[in-house]
Amino acid sequence: MPRKSKTKQRSGCPVSISLEMLGDSWSLLIIRDLMVRGYHTFKEFQESGEGIATNILSDRLKKLEASGIITAEREASDRRRVNYRLTEKGIDLAPVMLELLIWGARHENTGAPCAVIDRMAQNREQVLQEVRRRWQNHDLTPVLPRFEN
Amino acid sequence: MPRKSKTKQRSGCPVSISLEMLGDSWSLLIIRDLMVRGYHTFKEFQESGEGIATNILSDRLKKLEASGIITAEREASDRRRVNYRLTEKGIDLAPVMLELLIWGARHENTGAPCAVIDRMAQNREQVLQEVRRRWQNHDLTPVLPRFEN
DNA sequence: ATTTTTGACTTGCATTTTGCAAGTTACTTT
DNA sequence: AAAGTAACTTGCAAAATGCAAGTCAAAAAT
Numbered sequence: 001m002p003r004k005s006k007t008k009q010r011s012g013c014p015v016s017i018s019l020e021m022l023g024d025s026w027s028l029l030i031i032r033d034l035m036v037r038g039y040h041t042f043k044e045f046q047e048s049g050e051g052i053a054t055n056i057l058s059d060r061l062k063k064l065e066a067s068g069i070i071t072a073e074r075e076a077s078d079r080r081r082v083n084y085r086l087t088e089k090g091i092d093l094a095p096v097m098l099e100l101l102i103w104g105a106r107h108e109n110t111g112a113p114c115a116v117i118d119r120m121a122q123n124r125e126q127v128l129q130e131v132r133r134r135w136q137n138h139d140l141t142p143v144l145p146r147f148e149n
Numbered sequence: 150m151p152r153k154s155k156t157k158q159r160s161g162c163p164v165s166i167s168l169e170m171l172g173d174s175w176s177l178l179i180i181r182d183l184m185v186r187g188y189h190t191f192k193e194f195q196e197s198g199e200g201i202a203t204n205i206l207s208d209r210l211k212k213l214e215a216s217g218i219i220t221a222e223r224e225a226s227d228r229r230r231v232n233y234r235l236t237e238k239g240i241d242l243a244p245v246m247l248e249l250l251i252w253g254a255r256h257e258n259t260g261a262p263c264a265v266i267d268r269m270a271q272n273r274e275q276v277l278q279e280v281r282r283r284w285q286n287h288d289l290t291p292v293l294p295r296f297e298n
Numbered sequence: 299a300t301t302t303t304t305g306a307c308t309t310g311c312a313t314t315t316t317g318c319a320a321g322t323t324a325c326t327t328t
Numbered sequence: 329a330a331a332g333t334a335a336c337t338t339g340c341a342a343a344a345t346g347c348a349a350g351t352c353a354a355a356a357a358t
Binding site: 010011022025029048049068089093095100101102105110111117146147 | 159160161162163164165166167168169171172173174175177178181197198199200217238241242244245246248249250251252253254255256257259260261266295296297
Binding site: 299302314320326 | 333344358
């Protein structure tokens with residue numbers, strides 16, 4: 001009785017495979033923190049305002065690392081700290097993130113000012129270039145602030 | 150003791166709010182079926198190759214309807230059938246879907262031929278226009294086939 | 299050089315969500 | 329009238345999640 005796999009059969013559709021990695025409520029929020037807020041430590045994610053539990057955060061970081069979306073590296077100057085960083089594969093999610101942001105802002109009452117979002121929607125390519133530039137330069141200046149409620 | 154809400158406090162960030170509606174493994178797959186495959190009935194979603202359980206499918210359809218992303222309407226010619234359809238808000242998810250598709254195809258071994266995806270990535274606007282055109286015309290011709298595994 | 303604090307996790311346990319099989323109900327077809 | 333079909337429900341076990349508390353190594357404070 002060689003039954004190894006958990007019978008979780010999904011199709012080979014790219015969308016389906018993407019969702020196997022990203023299809024939960026937390027993964028993309030962590031990626032947002034890394035991508036547009038310049039967060040890069042456990043504590044920052046934890047305090048990012050969404051209220052993620054530490055065990056779940058720990059689990060998601062592991063899974064994202066296993067998927068090759070982020071890397072984890074201990075800081076040289078303070079060995080307690082772990083620095084999380086997007087890989088190339090991770091930063092390539094910027095277009096998905098941007099479209100999700102624009103969609104949410106357009107169809108829901110969010111804490112984000114419409115003017116800001118409209119301008120981003122008008123200049124998608126520019127925004128994406130800027131996000132990628134900061135990633136390359138290890139520039140942790142936030143692209144967007146926290147939208148408080 | 151007026152404690153109504155389940156203390157589920159999330160931030161006002163558009164991404165967070167979007168994920169409250171879409172952040173699970175099934176919702177976006179149903180939307181994909183509606184958007185690019187021309188599926189529109191319970192049975193079609195069920196047989197779409199991802200193996201969703203009927204109780205979950207039923208639940209997600211309700212939630213998507215409650216979020217204003219889809220509508221449900223009984224067919225006149227066969228009152229058993231319920232026709233699901235994307236709303237404007239729903240079809241506006243096309244850019245998110247497209248970017249998710251491109252990302253998945255680029256970074257994972259999917260069942261989708263690279264040439265097809267590359268061409269889509271090169272002509273994003275055209276693809277989006279076509280998707281929207283079909284939606285407007287109630288044209289159920291699939292934009293993409295099922296990528297078998 | 300101890301003690302305290304900090305960052306990044308585990309662990310235990312109750313609650314919630316999911317997956318699966320088996321109904322059920324309202325039509326339609328034969 | 330009987331059989332089939334579409335869209336669900338229901339019941340229950342298994343898995344995932346949320347919450348509070350604890351661990352552990354490294355750094356800061358005393």
